[in-house]
Amino acid sequence: MTLEALNYLTAWPEIFLLTMACIVLVVDVFISDDKRDFSYYLSQLALLGTFAMVMMVQVDGREVAFNNMFVQDALSVVLKSFILALSFAAFVYSRDYLKDRNIFKGEYYVLGLFAVLGMMLMVSANNLLMIYLGLELLSLCLYAMVAFNRDNGNASEAAMKYFVLGAIASGMLLYGMSILYGLSGSLFLSDITVAISQADDSRIGMVFALVFILVALAFKLGAVPFHMWVPDVYQGSPTAVTVFIGTAPKLAGFAMIMRLLVEAMGDLQADWQQMLIILSVLSMATGNIIAIAQTNIKRMLAYSTISHVGFILLGILAGSNEAYAAAMFYTISYAVMSLGAFGIIMLLARKGFEAEEIDDFKGLNQRSPWFAFLMLVLMLSMAGVPPTVGFWAKLAVLKMVVQMDMVWLALVAVFFSIIGVFYYLRIIKVMYFDEIADNQPLSCGRDMQITLSSNALLVLALGLYPAGLMSLCLSVFA
Amino acid sequence: MTFIDFNFYLFATLLIVAALGVITARNPVHSALWLVLSFFASSALWILLEAEFLAIALVLVYVGAVMVLFLFVVMMLDINVEQMRKGFVRYLPIGALVALVLAAQMIWIVGPVGPDVLGDESLQQSVRHAADYSNTKELGRILYTEYVLPFEIAAVILLVAIVAAIALTLRRRPATKYQTPANQVKVKRNDRLRIVKMDAEAKE
Numbered sequence: 045m046t047l048e049a050l051n052y053l054t055a056w057p058e059i060f061l062l063t064m065a066c067i068v069l070v071v072d073v074f075i076s077d078d079k080r081d082f083s084y085y086l087s088q089l090a091l092l093g094t095f096a097m098v099m100m101v102q103v104d105g106r107e108v109a110f111n112n113m114f115v116q117d118a119l120s121v122v123l124k125s126f127i128l129a130l131s132f133a134a135f136v137y138s139r140d141y142l143k144d145r146n147i148f149k150g151e152y153y154v155l156g157l158f159a160v161l162g163m164m165l166m167v168s169a170n171n172l173l174m175i176y177l178g179l180e181l182l183s184l185c186l187y188a189m190v191a192f193n194r195d196n197g198n199a200s201e202a203a204m205k206y207f208v209l210g211a212i213a214s215g216m217l218l219y220g221m222s223i224l225y226g227l228s229g230s231l232f233l234s235d236i237t238v239a240i241s242q243a244d245d246s247r248i249g250m251v252f253a254l255v256f257i258l259v260a261l262a263f264k265l266g267a268v269p270f271h272m273w274v275p276d277v278y279q280g281s282p283t284a285v286t287v288f289i290g291t292a293p294k295l296a297g298f299a300m301i302m303r304l305l306v307e308a309m310g311d312l313q314a315d316w317q318q319m320l321i322i323l324s325v326l327s328m329a330t331g332n333i334i335a336i337a338q339t340n341i342k343r344m345l346a347y348s349t350i351s352h353v354g355f356i357l358l359g360i361l362a363g364s365n366e367a368y369a370a371a372m373f374y375t376i377s378y379a380v381m382s383l384g385a386f387g388i389i390m391l392l393a394r395k396g397f398e399a400e401e402i403d404d405f406k407g408l409n410q411r412s413p414w415f416a417f418l419m420l421v422l423m424l425s426m427a428g429v430p431p432t433v434g435f436w437a438k439l440a441v442l443k444m445v446v447q448m449d450m451v452w453l454a455l456v457a458v459f460f461s462i463i464g465v466f467y468y469l470r471i472i473k474v475m476y477f478d479e480i481a482d483n484q485p486l487s488c489g490r491d492m493q494i495t496l497s498s499n500a501l502l503v504l505a506l507g508l509y510p511a512g513l514m515s516l517c518l519s520v521f522a
Numbered sequence: 523m524t525f526i527d528f529n530f531y532l533f534a535t536l537l538i539v540a541a542l543g544v545i546t547a548r549n550p551v552h553s554a555l556w557l558v559l560s561f562f563a564s565s566a567l568w569i570l571l572e573a574e575f576l577a578i579a580l581v582l583v584y585v586g587a588v589m590v591l592f593l594f595v596v597m598m599l600d601i602n603v604e605q606m607r608k609g610f611v612r613y614l615p616i617g618a619l620v621a622l623v624l625a626a627q628m629i630w631i632v633g634p635v636g637p638d639v640l641g642d643e644s645l646q647q648s649v650r651h652a653a654d655y656s657n658t659k660e661l662g663r664i665l666y667t668e669y670v671l672p673f674e675i676a677a678v679i680l681l682v683a684i685v686a687a688i689a690l691t692l693r694r695r696p697a698t699k700y701q702t703p704a705n706q707v708k709v710k711r712n713d714r715l716r717i718v719k720m721d722a723e724a725k726e
Contacts, residue, residue: 050670062678069685110671151689158682165675177675184679188686194693 054109054116057097057124058164064090065157072150080148087153088135091160095128108170112232115170118520119302123167123295126376130292130383131160136495137387138284140488144395145282147193156288159185163296169303172221172231179217179264182296183210186289190281202280209273213263220256223249224308233308240311251315257304258319265297267357268326271350278346279400283393286342287386290349291379294356298375301360306368313363320361325456327354332464341402344467345385348426351464352378358457359441367444369517374437376513377425377506381434384422384499391415391488391496405471407480415486416475418500425503427468428461433506433513440514530570537563550596554589561585572651575658 052059068090072083098121106117135156142148162181169175187210191203225231227249228239240250259270266274278286305316331351338344356378359371392399392408399405409416425432438461445454488496506513523531540563543556561584568577651657665673 050667055671066681111668113669113671149689151685154685155682155689158678158685161678171672173669173672174675177672177679181675181679181682184682184686188682188690191690194690 050111051107051109054101054107055114055168057094057101058161058168060097061090061094061157061161061164064093065154065161068150068157069154072154080150083150083153084135084139084148087157088132090157091128091132091135094160095125095132098124098128112234113171113174114165114168116168119299120168122372122516122520123299124164126379127160127163127167127292127295130295130379131156131288133383133387133495133499134284134288134291136491137287137383137390140492141282141284141390141393144393145193147282152189152192152284155185155189159189159288160292163292166296167299169300170233172225172233172236175300175303176214176217176221178296179300180214182293183214183264186285186293189285189288190277192285193282196280196282198280199282202277206273206277209263213260213270216256216263217260220253220258220260223253223256227253233303236308237310240309250309250312254309254312254316255319257309258316258323261297261301261304262323264300265294265353265356266350267323267353268330268350271327271330274350275343275346278349279340279343283342283386283390283398283400287383287390290345290386291383294353294375294379298356298372302368305360317361317363320357321450321453324354324357324361325453327351327357328457328460332460335464335467338467339402340400341389341405341471342386342400344402345382348464348467349382351460352426354460355438355441355457358445358453362441362444362448362450364444364447365521366518367441367448369514369521370437370440370444372517372520373510373514374441376517377433377437377503380499380506381422381425381503384418384496384503385426387492387496387499388415388419388422391486391492394484394487397484402471402474403481405474406478406482408475410480411483412486414497418497419475420472421500421504423468423471425507427465429465431504431507433503433510435507436510436514526570530567533563533566533570537567550601551593554593554596557592558585558589561589573657575661 064086068083068086071086072080075082101116101121103116103118103121106115108115135153138152139148142152159182162178162183162185165178166175166182167178169178187203187207190206191200193199221231224236227243227246228236230236230239240247243250263270263273278290281289309316328351331347331349331354335344335347335351338347352374356371356374359367359374362370389399392404405419408419421432425434428434428438430436438457442454442457445451445457537560540556540560544553544560547553547556561580565577565580568574568580
């Protein structure tokens with residue numbers, strides 16, 4: 045076998061990112077604490093460079109590399125570019141926050157870069173082994189990042205819970221994969237598809253494997269009843285890490301569902317559809333109702349994540365190409381909204397103070413009308429109010445569900461979304477109508493102001509012109 | 523009985539004896555040494571199966587690195603063996619039951635029903651390769667060609683594990699006092715000695 049046969053140039057962005065992550069790791073050792081910004085700029089440069097390379101990738105259909113282990117197609121290119129952009133913004137938001145807490149270290153960015161590499165490999169995986177390795181690379185980085193602030197008891201507790209539950213989920217995934225391997229005799233997704241379509245007497249075994257894999261996917265995405273880790277991890281970890289966990293990994297999780305359920309096990313759609321209906325209804329119900337009772341905004345957003353995951357699953361279970369596009373549209377727009385919301389929380393935090401309670405948002409309009417407006421846009425978008433992108437995302441998913449003749453399911457989804465509007469509106473009420481409680485001026489760097497503003501305005505712009513993103517999503521599944 | 527059969531029974535017996543030694547030895551250091559012996563015996567069995575690479579890796583990695591580290595730990599910790607043995611008789615029945623079930627399963631699958639379940643061909647003797655056949659080379663070839671991407675990613679995961687472990691545990695303690703020989707050697711007269719000019723004081 046020659047080197048050319050590997051076709052390794054297809055994976056050029058990943059190779060570049062890995063090299064840069066190693067360079068940041070080495071360079072960071074040699075610079076002193078007051079020049080730590082250099083590691084930050086180098087990491088951002090790595091993300092930008094990788095982004096440019098992903099943009100330059102020309103895909104006609106699909107291209108495989110590394111003996112079929114790695115696949116570059118429209119889905120992977122679109123998701124990778126969003127993963128890189130989201131991680132870039134998360135890094136921008138986290139800089140001041142980390143500095144104020146004396147945890148501004150190169151390791152945060154090195155682990156972040158490796159996590160992005162893991163996500164990119166998950167998105168491009170064409171083999172069960174690669175899906176698992178990409179997922180572990182991502183999870184391992186996230187466990188360490190959650191525990192990054194060592195002196196904080198809550199963070200250590202969250203990291204421990206995340207680690208143990210994540211390990212159980214990985215175990216489940218491996219169980220499912222090994223059963224699937226045993227029945228189909230191959231780890232390649234395409235071979236599994238063929239094996240499932242030809243399976244007659246071993247079909248029940250395939251469904252058995254599907255159950256394990258679905259449990260693991262629900263764990264990783266945080267769908268009820270496998271959501272226990274989400275609120276604790278979102279609340280316990282430093283907000284700079286929460287913003288990272290709550291955004292880009294959702295896209296990687298979506299890609300994992302597409303590869304495993306739709307691509308490899310598409311013939312078992314009738315089986316996984318029923319399972320997803322249960323997960324989705326439970327997620328929307330639990331997420332939206334429990335979020336009402338929260339006083340901690342990070343915890344509230346964690347429950348809101350759970351309810352949004354329910355919506356994403358709704359799009360996937362509708363099971364047509366258009367429905368997958370709707371689910372992808374939902375995932376991307378949710379990641380952008382949640383990025384902005386956590387950005388605002390970090391903006392309000394300062395040295396020795398965490399703006400974690402909803403009460404900390406009291407009278408934000410008087411302190412800074414502009415940032416209060418941005419938060420207003422983000423909250424309206426999460427609630428699904430036009431003219432924001434959240435409305436179109438919900439509409440697209442619901443339309444697909446109705447087309448599948450599951451009107452009752454759409455009604456359930458609408459019902460729980462209306463319940464959900466309450467706690468988003470409460471934030472807006474607190475910001476605009478409550479007496480100001482905290483008079484400290486808001487301070488943040490110019491870079492953060494610009495990124496945060498464009499982040500929230502993007503939510504508004506996509507709400508006014510959703511056609512661009514929608515046609516991009518549709519072109520992926522065309 | 524051929525010479526290979528003789529070797530198999532020899533090392534298999536040695537393995538069982540060593541394994542029993544691990545759980546019955548009173549001294550934890552002796553247990554660890556029994557474990558080393560059982561690793562050697564099983565690596566000999568692997569050589570009989572023509573899996574030289576795995577056999578050598580077992581000796582190098584487990585005996586050479588893992589067990590030496592384990593011995594250090596055992597020697598450094600003051601383990602009260604009597605305390606750990608307290609439940610031995612109480613847990614013996616359930617342990618014996620589990621061992622019995624495991625043994626029964628294995629005998630079941632390789633014994634009477636094996637050929638029906640697995641198909642006859644898989645139980646036939648594997649192909650004997652010529653003396654110049656190297657399975658180390660074969661393993662290396664497949665790892666670095668077909669599986670090169672997963673192999674590299676596994677390496678990256680190990681790297682991340684190292685970075686994460688160090689990032690979470692390395693602490694600089696400013697309060698700790700320690701000597702830096704490099705600075706001690708580089709010291710100049712001016713760093714240590716100060717000449718103070720002052721007028722002579724009158725005798726009172």
